[in-house]
Amino acid sequence: xxxxxxxxxxxxxxxxxxxxxxxxxxxxxxxxxxxxxxxxxxxxxxxxxxxxxxxxxxxxxxxxxxxxxxxxxxxxxxxxxxxxxxxxxxxxxxxxxxxxxxxxxxxxxxxxxxxxxxxxxxxxxxxxxxxxxxxxxxxxxxxxxxxxxxxxxxxxxxxxxxxxxxxxxxxxxxxxxxxxxxxxxxxxxxxxxxxxxxxxxxxxxxxxxxxxxxxxxxxxxxxxxxxxxxxxxxxxxxxxxxxxxxxxxxxxxxxxxxxxxxxxxxxxxxxxxxxxxxxxxxxxxxxxxxxxxxxxxxxxxxxxxxxxxxxxxxxxxxxxxxxxxxxxxxxxxxxxxxxxxxxxxxxxxxxxxxxxxxxxxxxxxxxxxxxxxxxx
Amino acid sequence: xxxxxxxxxxxxxxxxxxxxxxxxxxxxxxxxxxxxxxxxxxxxxxxxxxxxxxxxxxxxxxxxxxxxxxxxxxxxxxxxxxxxxxxxxxxxxxxxxxxxxxxxxxxxxxxxxxxxxxxxxxxxxxxxxxxxxxxxxxxxxxxxxxxxxxxxxxxxxxxxxxxxxxxxxxxxxxxxxxxxxxxxxxxxxxxxxxxxxxxxxxxxxxxxxxxxxxxxxxxxxxxxxxxxxxxxxxxxxxxxxxxxxxxxxxxxxxxxxxxxxxxxxxxxxxxxxxxxxxxxxxxxxxxxxxxxxxxxxxxxxxxxxxxxxxxxxxxxxxxxxxxxxxxxxxxxxxxxxxxxxxxxxxxxxxxxxxxxxxxxxxxxxxxxxxxxxxxx
Numbered sequence: 001x002x003x004x005x006x007x008x009x010x011x012x013x014x015x016x017x018x019x020x021x022x023x024x025x026x027x028x029x030x031x032x033x034x035x036x037x038x039x040x041x042x043x044x045x046x047x048x049x050x051x052x053x054x055x056x057x058x059x060x061x062x063x064x065x066x067x068x069x070x071x072x073x074x075x076x077x078x079x080x081x082x083x084x085x086x087x088x089x090x091x092x093x094x095x096x097x098x099x100x101x102x103x104x105x106x107x108x109x110x111x112x113x114x115x116x117x118x119x120x121x122x123x124x125x126x127x128x129x130x131x132x133x134x135x136x137x138x139x140x141x142x143x144x145x146x147x148x149x150x151x152x153x154x155x156x157x158x159x160x161x162x163x164x165x166x167x168x169x170x171x172x173x174x175x176x177x178x179x180x181x182x183x184x185x186x187x188x189x190x191x192x193x194x195x196x197x198x199x200x201x202x203x204x205x206x207x208x209x210x211x212x213x214x215x216x217x218x219x220x221x222x223x224x225x226x227x228x229x230x231x232x233x234x235x236x237x238x239x240x241x242x243x244x245x246x247x248x249x250x251x252x253x254x255x256x257x258x259x260x261x262x263x264x265x266x267x268x269x270x271x272x273x274x275x276x277x278x279x280x281x282x283x284x285x286x287x288x289x290x291x292x293x294x295x296x297x298x299x300x301x302x303x304x305x306x307x308x309x310x311x312x313x314x315x316x317x318x319x320x321x322x323x324x325x326x327x328x329x330x331x332x333x334x335x336x337x338x339x340x341x342x343x344x345x346x347x348x349x350x351x352x353x354x355x356x357x358x359x360x361x362x363x364x365x366x367x368x369x370x371x372x373x374x375x376x
Numbered sequence: 377x378x379x380x381x382x383x384x385x386x387x388x389x390x391x392x393x394x395x396x397x398x399x400x401x402x403x404x405x406x407x408x409x410x411x412x413x414x415x416x417x418x419x420x421x422x423x424x425x426x427x428x429x430x431x432x433x434x435x436x437x438x439x440x441x442x443x444x445x446x447x448x449x450x451x452x453x454x455x456x457x458x459x460x461x462x463x464x465x466x467x468x469x470x471x472x473x474x475x476x477x478x479x480x481x482x483x484x485x486x487x488x489x490x491x492x493x494x495x496x497x498x499x500x501x502x503x504x505x506x507x508x509x510x511x512x513x514x515x516x517x518x519x520x521x522x523x524x525x526x527x528x529x530x531x532x533x534x535x536x537x538x539x540x541x542x543x544x545x546x547x548x549x550x551x552x553x554x555x556x557x558x559x560x561x562x563x564x565x566x567x568x569x570x571x572x573x574x575x576x577x578x579x580x581x582x583x584x585x586x587x588x589x590x591x592x593x594x595x596x597x598x599x600x601x602x603x604x605x606x607x608x609x610x611x612x613x614x615x616x617x618x619x620x621x622x623x624x625x626x627x628x629x630x631x632x633x634x635x636x637x638x639x640x641x642x643x644x645x646x647x648x649x650x651x652x653x654x655x656x657x658x659x660x661x662x663x664x665x666x667x668x669x670x671x672x673x674x675x676x677x678x679x680x681x682x683x684x685x686x687x688x689x690x691x692x693x694x695x696x697x698x699x700x701x702x703x704x705x706x707x708x709x710x711x712x713x714x715x716x717x718x719x720x721x722x723x724x725x726x727x728x729x730x731x732x733x734x735x736x737x738x739x740x741x742x743x744x745x746x747x748x749x750x751x752x
Contacts, residue, residue: 285655
């Protein structure tokens with residue numbers, strides 16, 4: 001196995017102890033609130049991490065692509081929600097997974113897709129399970145909990161003998177736009193109120209609603225009351241990142257993911273270090289900038305301890321270069337050409353997507369490589 | 377073979393006719409200016425495209441990662457420049473490629489790496505070829521052409537019997553910050569002046585400088601005089617993109633790369649279409665925003681003709697969702713749930729990196745899948 005000193009750069013490092021702590025903390029918090037955890041695997045995209053995140057849990061998982069659904073089902077995860085609105089063209093792939101034995105549930109927020117699912121299930125003599133997506137304030141997808149659309153979609157689905165109306169689902173993405181734990185808790189209340197309202201309206205109309213699914217990492221991590229919700233679907237909680245730290249959803253010691261990079265040059269006439277981690281290795285995500293503009297494309301840390309190197313940030317990137325301005329020329333001596341740094345990314349989900357695998361770090365030893373399922 | 381109507385979404389579409397025109401135009405322009413083309417394959421990362429881009433040319437190519445070097449060498453491309461500053465830790469991988477027969481050339485901009493290359497070549501009894509990287513105004517990497525460092529590095533390399541000082545190399549990345557052809561031509565003159573000055577200073581000091589390598593896509597496309605330069609290394613010219621269009625480096629009909637996406641929902645209470653192409657399918661690159669802020673994450677086009685759908689842009693993204701605001705509700709009828717669009721990306725190099733392969737489009741038929749070599 002390579003060590004931190006011999007790994008090629010850039011590499012994606014995963015601190016196993018932090019990962020396990022983050023998972024344990026979420027398991028405990030969900031148990032306290034009496035709600036199931038259905039981790040969103042769009043972040044990790046890794047069976048090894050999925051096994052840790054589901055250990056001792058109900059076992060259900062969430063996916064963001066049908067390629068993930070196929071990979072995780074093949075790895076033994078059969079209770080899956082594909083949490084992106086279904087369209088008719090994707091039903092053949094869905095059907096193939098269900099015929100292989102996957103308990104794959106779909107979501108929709110519109111009558112067009114609902115009717116198409118009903119038609120497909122009937123014409124293919126296949127049972128399809130569908131949740132209705134609710135907009136609890138993120139203003140991305142989903143019907144409003146008070147809308148007529150909710151009941152219209154519910155009736156279309158429920159009237160078909162080949163479709164199970166499996167419940168309602170929401171994602172309070174607006175929690176990412178908060179910057180205090182108190183503001184996140186307010187969003188968590190808003191999320192809960194909306195999804196429970198949607199569930200109760202369906203039930204009052206005589207429609208089934210067994211699953212009441214909610215959750216973003218911030219709301220899952222900080223919620224104090226989830227009554228009426230049956231499951232939460234946080235994703236990035238396994239790793240956390242600078243954006244989650246900036247909004248107050250985690251602590252610095254929770255940051256489990258980083259990019260190992262090398263110093264490949266010193267541009268003394270401009271005043272920066274040049275790293276071999278740029279737009280592809282870090283992504284162009286700038287999400288921590290809302291509350292910590294100094295972070296830019298990532299925070300530069302000691303490669304062994306992950307202690308921040310005060311004042312060093314990746315201020316600009318091109319495809320394979322990251323530039324770190326330095327005010328004090330002593331940095332050129334501290335970080336000579338060929339030395340290594342660790343970079344904390346803004347948004348773990350997006351940064352990780354550039355890598356085939358995780359380099360699993362225990363202390364300063366690499367103990368495993370865990371694969372990822374990228375693409376579509 | 378799938379058609380545009382049956383391809384899964386998101387998919388990466390490559391218009392073969394536009395690709396071939398872009399390559400032919402660049403070949404002709406380089407021939408007129410009497411300079412070799414050494415295409416930078418960091419954009420395409422594809423052997424099929426590399427074969428088109430090098431057809432009838434000197435054959436040399438440029439790579440941005442050692443994984444690309446391995447892939448392209450395995451595919452028959454032996455004359456390679458790895459155009460990211462070398463560090464000692466990467467020399468074992470370099471040596472393995474050279475021992476397999478690759479004519480792999482390195483670059484450096486500092487005496488630390490230069491001395492390490494010399495030591496490695498001598499201790500491994502291997503000949504290494506190195507170019508000196510010059511900063512011609514991009515202020516990324518490279519020594520200044522008038523600097524003492526240039527001659528110091530040159531002497532360190534040339535004094536070793538096991539190292540060939542192969543020349544000088546620059547990339548005028550500041551051309552991306554222009555917004556007119558005239559401004560790009562000024563940068564092209566600046567790039568040429570700097571790299572030729574560096575070459576002449578080395579020669580005046582009795583040092584060899586056979587290769588004088590320059591080029592970004594904007595400067596290569598618009599330069600009017602490249603005398604003194606031996607080769608140009610444009611990359612994104614094979615595809616072009618909205619950023620290149622915004623700065624005046626190409627025309628709209630040159631845009632060869634797009635993302636095929638589906639409409640997965642209509643959020644009428646907020647006022648947007650929801651697409652299944654988000655931060656991963658498009659990237660979070662916003663480079664066209666400098667000159668065309670309305671573009672945001674990409675311009676939405678008709679999926680068959682690539683004609684812009686006037687006023688439709690992907691204004692926000694999450695991992696697998698792209699949101700397209702609509703002012704006119706007629707768009708909901710024109711683009712029902714399940715319909716397809718094509719999205720023109722800001723920065724082709726970064727967007728393409730999320731995909732395993734290109735769907736090669738001739739007319740409205742998919743005629744091939746071409747693979748890509750991602751990662752490190």
